[in-house]
Structures are given as C-alpha cells and as structure tokens.
Amino acid sequence: MNKVIIQECTDYSIENIMNKINNGMDKLGGWGNFVRPGDTVLLKANLIGPKSSDSAAVTHSEFIRSLTRILKNMGCTVWIGDSSGGAIAGISPTAQSFKVAGYQKVAEEEVAIIKNFDKEGVFEVQPKGKFKDKMYLAKPLIQADVVINVPKLKTHSATIYTGAVKNVFGCIPGLRKGMYHKIAPDKEDFGEILTDIHEGAKFHLHIMDGIVSMEGDGPTAGSPYHANKILISTDPLALDTVAIKMLGMDIEEIDIFTSARKRNLGQWNLDKITIDGDYNYKSLPVLNNYKLPKRYKSTKTRNSKAVIRVVDFFKTRPVINMKKCKACNICVESCPIKVIDIKTKKIDYDQCIECMCCHELCMHKAVELKSDNALAGIISKLSAR
Numbered sequence: 001m002n003k004v005i006i007q008e009c010t011d012y013s014i015e016n017i018m019n020k021i022n023n024g025m026d027k028l029g030g031w032g033n034f035v036r037p038g039d040t041v042l043l044k045a046n047l048i049g050p051k052s053s054d055s056a057a058v059t060h061s062e063f064i065r066s067l068t069r070i071l072k073n074m075g076c077t078v079w080i081g082d083s084s085g086g087a088i089a090g091i092s093p094t095a096q097s098f099k100v101a102g103y104q105k106v107a108e109e110e111v112a113i114i115k116n117f118d119k120e121g122v123f124e125v126q127p128k129g130k131f132k133d134k135m136y137l138a139k140p141l142i143q144a145d146v147v148i149n150v151p152k153l154k155t156h157s158a159t160i161y162t163g164a165v166k167n168v169f170g171c172i173p174g175l176r177k178g179m180y181h182k183i184a185p186d187k188e189d190f191g192e193i194l195t196d197i198h199e200g201a202k203f204h205l206h207i208m209d210g211i212v213s214m215e216g217d218g219p220t221a222g223s224p225y226h227a228n229k230i231l232i233s234t235d236p237l238a239l240d241t242v243a244i245k246m247l248g249m250d251i252e253e254i255d256i257f258t259s260a261r262k263r264n265l266g267q268w269n270l271d272k273i274t275i276d277g278d279y280n281y282k283s284l285p286v287l288n289n290y291k292l293p294k295r296y297k298s299t300k301t302r303n304s305k306a307v308i309r310v311v312d313f314f315k316t317r318p319v320i321n322m323k324k325c326k327a328c329n330i331c332v333e334s335c336p337i338k339v340i341d342i343k344t345k346k347i348d349y350d351q352c353i354e355c356m357c358c359h360e361l362c363m364h365k366a367v368e369l370k371s372d373n374a375l376a377g378i379i380s381k382l383s384a385r
C-alpha cells in the first residue's frame with residue numbers, strides 16, 4: 001500500500017501523540033490489520049548514540065512511550081530495540097544510549113523490555129544486491145511477531161537525509177557497522193546495504209517521529225527544528241519520498257536511495273503515493289527555511305559532468321576543533337579506517353573516505369565540517385584531465 005499518513009502534532013504530550021497515531025492508523029485500516037492481542041511487538045528506534053531525547057538526535061522517549069502504551073493497551077508485549085553507532089573504549093555505547101535517551105526509564109515505567117541489539121544474538125541474511133557476503137542482523141527482528149520501525153526525521157552531513165530507509169542500519173549489531181562504512185564508502189553502495197537489511201528483515205510499519213526534527217548537519221550535530229509531524233506508512237521509501245519533499249528536496253537527488261529505487265523497495269513516484277491524515281497531496285506541507293546539510297548543494301546537480309567539479313568545489317571535510325574536544329576518542333575508535341591520530345586528532349585526508357562517522361558520533365559537536373580547499377580541488381581536477 002503506497003499510502004503515507006501525515007499527522008500534525010505540535011508537542012510530545014503522550015495523549016496528543018497517542019491520538020494522532022491512532023487516528024493515523026485508522027487511515028491504514030486500524031491497528032487490527034497489523035497486531036493482535038498477545039503479539040510481541042519490536043519498536044526499532046533511532047538511538048544513534050548517548051544523546052538526550054531533547055537533542056532531537058534520537059527518536060524522542062515520549063514518542064516511544066506513546067507507542068508502547070498503545071500496544072500495551074492492545075495486550076501486546078513491547079520490546080524497544082536498537083544498536084548505537086561507534087565505540088567507546090572498544091565497546092558499543094548502546095547500553096548507555098538507552099539510559100541517556102530516557103528509554104530505560106520508559107521501559108521500567110511502561111513495563112516494556114529493552115533489547116540491546118549488541119547482546120541479543122544474530123541471524124543470517126544472504127544479500128541479493130551488489131555485496132554478496134552474508135549479513136548478520138539482530139535476532140529480535142525475527143523473534144518478534146511484529147516489527148515497527150520508528151525513525152527520526154533528520155538531515156545528515158554525509159547521506160543528506162536519514163529517515164525510515166536508513167534507520168534500519170542499527171539492525172547491524174555493535175562495531176560491525178564500521179565494517180560496512182569501510183566496504184561501502186560510496187553512498188549508492190551504502191544504500192545497497194540498507195536495501196539488503198530491508199529485504200532480510202520484515203518491517204511491518206514505519207512510524208516517524210518528526211515532531212521536533214533535526215535540521216542542518218545532523219544526525220547528531222544539527223539543530224532542533226519544530227516540524228510538528230508524524231508520518232506513518234507500510235512503505236519506507238514512500239514515507240521518505242514524502243518527508244524529503246517536505247524538506248524541499250527530491251528523493252532522486254539522494255544517493256542512498258538509488259538502490260532502494262532500483263530494487264523496488266517501495267514507491268518513490270510522488271504522483272503514485274496517496275497522502276492522507278491531516279494533509280493530502282495538494283496540501284503537502286513544506287517545512288519553511290529548513291536548513292539542509294552543507295553537502296546538499298553539491299549533490300543537486302551531480303548528473304552533469306561539468307558539475308562534478310562543482311561537487312568538489314563545495315566538498316566539506318571533517319576537522320576536529322580542539323577547543324571543543326573532550327578527548328573521549330570515540331571518533332578515533334569509530335573511524336572505520338583509523339585515520340585520526342589519537343594524540344593530535346589530526347585526520348589523514350589522503351586516506352579519509354568521508355564517511356562522516358567521526359562527525360556523526362562525536363557527542364560534543366567537536367568534529368566540524370569545513371569547506372575543502374576549493375582552489376586546490378579545481379587545480380587538481382584540471383591537472384588530472
């Protein structure tokens with residue numbers, strides 16, 4: 001069903017969120033089409049790292065609470081699961097993330113069960129795309145009766161946007177995620193991995209927390225933006241197509257979706273997507289003055305050869321601001337190809353694959369994105385011709 005429900009929701013009051021989600025679900029035929037009393041339902045959150053819910057970097061804990069309460073009221077057992085990115089002292093920070101984001105408290109108060117994907121075991125998936133090696137995903141994805149993907153609406157310094165399609169990357173437990181950044185630094189290739197995960201695990205519903213989203217250079221270092229939206233769909237690509245349009249972009253511009261489009265993960269033609277809820281296609285909301293990532297202007301025109309040089313002109317690279325750096329070394333440990341010097345925090349740009357994991361995972365906003373030396377980029381391009 002290529003239907004996307006957009007609900008207006010201006011705050012994180014549980015009553016409002018529950019009403020808006022329940023009304024939205026009625027437009028999809030009601031909760032009864034998806035869950036039955038006694039089912040175990042896994043909520044796959046966006047818990048990128050140890051960030052508070054108010055930071056807008058993670059799915060808000062009250063959003064998780066609202067969904068938990070709805071499902072508990074229906075007689076379901078609720079699991080809340082994810083695996084965070086990066087490493088601190090060689091260990092994935094997922095357990096800490098559950099506490100800092102407030103999910104641990106929600107689980108205790110609502111009688112839900114935390115599923116730290118790093119500790120739950122894995123199941124094997126045989127990818128059908130470009131990468132043939134077996135993939136290992138967190139076991140709760142196949143142990144639960146129903147899986148609901150609960151992404152956060154955010155822009156992203158490296159992939160431009162992160163939503164329903166990309167949120168499944170956290171289904172790869174622990175430090176193994178870094179390996180995929182290493183083998184798939186190209187964003188289209190990275191999209192292949194995401195499509196593999198969607199094909200390897202069944203996500204029955206996608207319910208996006210877009211109440212306070214993150215604009216600018218997310219997924220952790222951007223700024224909160226009150227978008228006031230909840231998006232619901234069974235089709236993650238359709239949901240992202242609509243969300244991206246609301247931000248002022250088009251899905252064809254964003255490379256991580258190339259694979260999902262080619263491999264028919266869902267619908268990406270806006271004319272074929274039915275919008276329902278508080279909006280319809282003719283009144284599709286636009287999020288005014290939404291700050292897009294610095295890299296976005298370069299991707300917009302990438303199809304023209306002449307513009308490839310403009311891409312380089314606008315290229316940004318991570319630079320560590322030592323005044324803000326707390327020497328936690330999460331960037332050093334999380335860099336998939338180990339090119340950040342542990343003492344000086346200098347980056348070897350000759351080897352950097354621009355995955356932006358360091359920028360994404362620094363919880364202190366100390367990894368800043370600076371424009372590359374444009375002139376040098378142009379000269380090197382010209383001399384390479």
Ligand code: SF4
Binds near residue numbers: 366
């Ligand atoms: S840049 Fe950020 S992640 Fe890296 S050591 Fe400094 S504070 Fe930690």
Ligand code: SF4
Binds near residue numbers: 336337338340356358
């Ligand atoms: S320095 Fe940062 S952007 Fe470069 S490869 Fe390492 S983590 Fe990725």
